[in-house]
Amino acid sequence: MESVFSQLCVLGSSLVLIFGLILLWRRGVTAYINAFLWQSTVLSGVTATVGYFGHDPELYWVAGGLFLLKGVAIPRLLRRMERRFAAERELEPYVNTATSLVVSGLLVLFGYAITRPLVALSQLPTRAGMPLAMGLVLVSLFVVLSRKKALTQVIGFLMLENGLALLAVLGTYGIPLIVELGVFLDVLMGFLVMQIFIYQIHETFESIDVEQLNRLRH
Amino acid sequence: MGYVLEGAQAALALLLAPGLVGLVRWMKARLQNRRGAPVWQPYRELGKLFRKEVVVSSTASWLFRAAPFVVFASAVAVTFLVPILAVPLPFDGVGDLLVVVYLLLLGTFFLSLAGLDPGSPFGGMGASREMTVAALAEPTIALAIFALALGAGSTNLGQIVARTMADPGAALSPGHLLAFGALFIVTLAETGRLPIDNPATHLELTMIHEAMVLEYSGRYLALIEWAAAVKLLIFFSLLGNLFVPWGVSVAFTPAAVAVAVASLLAKLVVLAGAVALLETRIAKLRLFRVPELLSASFVLALLAVTSSFLLR
Numbered sequence: 009m010e011s012v013f014s015q016l017c018v019l020g021s022s023l024v025l026i027f028g029l030i031l032l033w034r035r036g037v038t039a040y041i042n043a044f045l046w047q048s049t050v051l052s053g054v055t056a057t058v059g060y061f062g063h064d065p066e067l068y069w070v071a072g073g074l075f076l077l078k079g080v081a082i083p084r085l086l087r088r089m090e091r092r093f094a095a096e097r098e099l100e101p102y103v104n105t106a107t108s109l110v111v112s113g114l115l116v117l118f119g120y121a122i123t124r125p126l127v128a129l130s131q132l133p134t135r136a137g138m139p140l141a142m143g144l145v146l147v148s149l150f151v152v153l154s155r156k157k158a159l160t161q162v163i164g165f166l167m168l169e170n171g172l173a174l175l176a177v178l179g180t181y182g183i184p185l186i187v188e189l190g191v192f193l194d195v196l197m198g199f200l201v202m203q204i205f206i207y208q209i210h211e212t213f214e215s216i217d218v219e220q221l222n223r224l225r226h
Numbered sequence: 227m228g229y230v231l232e233g234a235q236a237a238l239a240l241l242l243a244p245g246l247v248g249l250v251r252w253m254k255a256r257l258q259n260r261r262g263a264p265v266w267q268p269y270r271e272l273g274k275l276f277r278k279e280v281v282v283s284s285t286a287s288w289l290f291r292a293a294p295f296v297v298f299a300s301a302v303a304v305t306f307l308v309p310i311l312a313v314p315l316p317f318d319g320v321g322d323l324l325v326v327v328y329l330l331l332l333g334t335f336f337l338s339l340a341g342l343d344p345g346s347p348f349g350g351m352g353a354s355r356e357m358t359v360a361a362l363a364e365p366t367i368a369l370a371i372f373a374l375a376l377g378a379g380s381t382n383l384g385q386i387v388a389r390t391m392a393d394p395g396a397a398l399s400p401g402h403l404l405a406f407g408a409l410f411i412v413t414l415a416e417t418g419r420l421p422i423d424n425p426a427t428h429l430e431l432t433m434i435h436e437a438m439v440l441e442y443s444g445r446y447l448a449l450i451e452w453a454a455a456v457k458l459l460i461f462f463s464l465l466g467n468l469f470v471p472w473g474v475s476v477a478f479t480p481a482a483v484a485v486a487v488a489s490l491l492a493k494l495v496v497l498a499g500a501v502a503l504l505e506t507r508i509a510k511l512r513l514f515r516v517p518e519l520l521s522a523s524f525v526l527a528l529l530a531v532t533s534s535f536l537l538r
Contacts, residue, residue, distance in 0.1 A: 015398060022400035022533070033522050097258040103517040117532055138401075139536070156366075 013061040014133040017178060020054035023047075024174055025116065028144045028167050031151050031160070032108045035097045037090045039161045040141050041083055044170075050209055051170050055177050058134060062181045068178035070188050077192050080197060082166065086159075089179070091202065093159055093216055097216035103154040115182040116143035126179070134178040140176060144171035156205045162199070227478050228316040232306060235315075237303040238487070239463075244268035244456035246462065246494055251426075253502035254449060264291040268455065272448050278442035283344040293340030294442070294449040300333040311486045313384040313473040316342045322381040323371045327364060330460075333453065339436030342475045352437025356512065359422060359434065362520035363415045366408055373405040373530035374468055383464075389469045394472075401534035404526050407467045411523035413461040417454070419440045421511040421519065432510060459494070466493030481513070 027047035031040055052075040059067025119142035127135045148171055151164035151214065173191070176183055206216055213220040235297025248265040255262025282290065307321040307329075321329075339354050341349035375381045376391035377399070390402075415422045418435035428436050440448050467474055474484040513517060 018400050019398065019403070020532070022404065022529075026530075029522070031523065032517065105515075106521040109518065109521040109525045113528040116529055120532060120536060136536075140533075211527075 011133075013057070014136055016057050016141070017054060017134045017146055020050055021140035021178070022059065024150060024170065025064045025140045025144045025147070026055070028147050028151075029109070029112060030165065031164060032112055032147075035099065036098065037093065040160065041086045041090060044086070044225075045079055045161055045165065046165055047130070048074060048082075051174055052079060054137075054174065058177050058181055061133075062114040064181060066114050066181060066185045067177070069185060070177075071193055073189070074086070077196065078166070078170065079118075080139055082196075083198070085203065089159060089206065093157075093210065096159070096216055098155055098157050098160050100153045106131055108150070108154060112147045112150060115146040116140070119143035119146050130179075132178075132181075134181075137178045138175060141174040144168075144174065156216055156217050157200055158202075158209055161218070162202045162206065165202070166199065167194070215223045231312050232315050232484065234480070234483075235311045236302060236305040237308055239456060239459055240302065240452075241457040242494070244272055244452065246459050247455045248496065248499060249344070250458075250502050250505075251497055254505055257502055257506040266511065267485070269367070270398055272452060274446035275443075275446040275451070276445050278444045280346075280446060282443075283441055284345070285439070286344045289336075290340050290343045290441070291446070293336045294344075294446040294453075296336040297333040297447040300329045300336075301453040301460070304329050304460050305456065306401060307383065308460055309384050309387045309466060309467050309474060310490060312414065312478070313387045314389040315384060318382055318384040321464045322497065323375060323386075324381060326383065327368050327371075330367075330457065331360065333362055337438050337450070339391075339442075340474055341408075344441045346441055348433075348437045348440050350356055352434055352440070355434045356438060359520070360416050361517060362517055362524070363412045366412045366520065366524045367416075368393075369524070369527035369531055370408040370412070371464075373401050373527065373534045376534040377401060377529065387467055388476070390468070390471045391474070399533070400468060401530045404530035406525045408527035408530060409461075409465060409468075411519065411526075414501070415467060415516070415520060417458045417461055419507045421508050422439075422516055426509050432513070444465065447518070462494050462497045465497060469497070 024047050027043045027050065030043040034040065034043070055067055055071040057072060059065065059071060101108065116139075121130040121143045122138040125141040127138060130138070145168055148164050148168035152161050152168070155161055155164065209218070209221070210216050213223070245265055248263070248268045251267070252262045252265050304326050306315075306317050307326050311313065334356060337503070338353035341353035341356070343349070372381070373384070374386050374390070378386040380386065380389075380409075412422070418425055423434040423436075424432055424437070427433065428440075435454065439447060442450055467490075468494065473493075474485055475486035
């Protein structure tokens with residue numbers, strides 16, 4: 009039973025990480041949104057799995073909330089933005105695709121390195137997934153740093169949040185429901201603020217390339 | 227007994243390979259609403275090529291004449307080392323995963339030399355592209371199988387298969403799945419399928435494998451085509467038997483061997499269907515995006531090794 013549980017957790021975490029890597033390989037906004045949608049769905053599945061094997065019914069609520077917020081609501085808002093900015097693809101990031109992929113592989117290794125003490129101390133059956141969640145956090149940070157389009161950066165930020173949520177679920181079997189709800193609201197607020205920013209950037213520069221912000225220095 | 231089986235395995239691989247290529251073509255045709263040539267069409271083509279006259283460019287050296295034999299021989303040698311039907315085989319002691327990787331590379335290397343040799347611009351272009359792809363794909367093959375080797379504690383392909391059969395749960399571990407993804411992408415690259423190379427066309431701008439064999443004719447071309455088909459079969463049986471080893475014969479009884487042949491055929495049909503479906507669904511990548519796809523598969527293999535190493 010325990011082994012099935014840990015296998016499922018590692019499998020889910022691996023999938024979540026791979027959907028994060030799609031952000032580095034594909035170029036179209038549609039692909040990013042789909043990757044985020046699937047990542048969130050798998051994440052809510054992992055949460056529900058932890059709830060089932062950890063006998064914690066509260067986690068089902070968290071999983072449902074996750075799915076509704078990140079699998080349904082935010083993708084819909086993203087699609088609305090995509091209709092306006094779909095022409096703006098991530099064609100020339102600061103770091104080219106091949107290098108980005110290799111760097112992300114190294115970042116995941118680094119994630120393994122820094123979570124080593126955690127995994128060594130932990131007795132939880134979910135511990136094997138934690139390095140992967142850490143890896144996703146690092147890779148998403150790298151996406152935010154190395155891409156030029158504001159929309160890509162926003163999706164990178166959302167995936168970063170997914171990585172943190174995964175780390176929380178695997179490391180602690182879920183934080184109290186009220187805290188989790190607060191986090192959801194935070195994410196939603198952050199996302200809405202970013203959305204307003206993107207529209208403003210687009211108003212000002214007629215593009216959502218953050219390179220353009222350098223022109224503000226004059 | 228083991229040697230007989232070993233020989234039978236290599237013979238079966240040689241016989242099945244053209245049929246496998248024909249099967250992929252036929253499935254592709256059916257998926258695209260065409261009737262398609264029958265599955266045994268490649269056999270006819272090979273027979274026709276073997277009967278035809280050989281025309282060799284006057285600028286070609288002995289390399290050009292030797293290369294088809296080297297390519298074919300290296301492909302045949304690999305069929306002796308890869309667990310297609312049964313484990314353990316008597317030749318397991320001769321070669322492990324590294325030998326397999328380098329034998330495949332030897333064939334690629336000689337084919338590139340032969341592409342350069344007659345001095346036609348297409349050959350040189352194809353050779354340089356093939357080397358680019360090979361340089362990126364070979365480390366990924368090694369890494370992906372290393373991920374499995376770490377779990378099995380041996381780089382011996384037969385041992386890896388035996389270990390996975392002994393521990394069925396391992397087949398669903400992330401290391402295995404990631405390695406499978408990586409090896410699948412590399413299979414497409416190494417055997418010249420879409421999205422890396424289009425096996426159906428001779429369009430100058432896009433060809434990789436076809437550009438190198440453009441100068442060949444007659445029995446030389448037949449050998450190279452056959453070797454390419456064998457290579458496809460080797461990769462498919464690696465994918466099938468390393469990751470889903472059930473059905474591979476562990477005893478040398480007729481019944482077990484019959485099951486092994488049947489399961490091999492089933493795996494090949496499934497993989498051929500997957501490749502045909504993929505080739506129908508996607509377009510060819512721009513050549514400059516090929517390194518990106520291969521680095522993606524390299525990252526997958528790297529993650530596979532990491533997770534295998536840390537979850538032992």
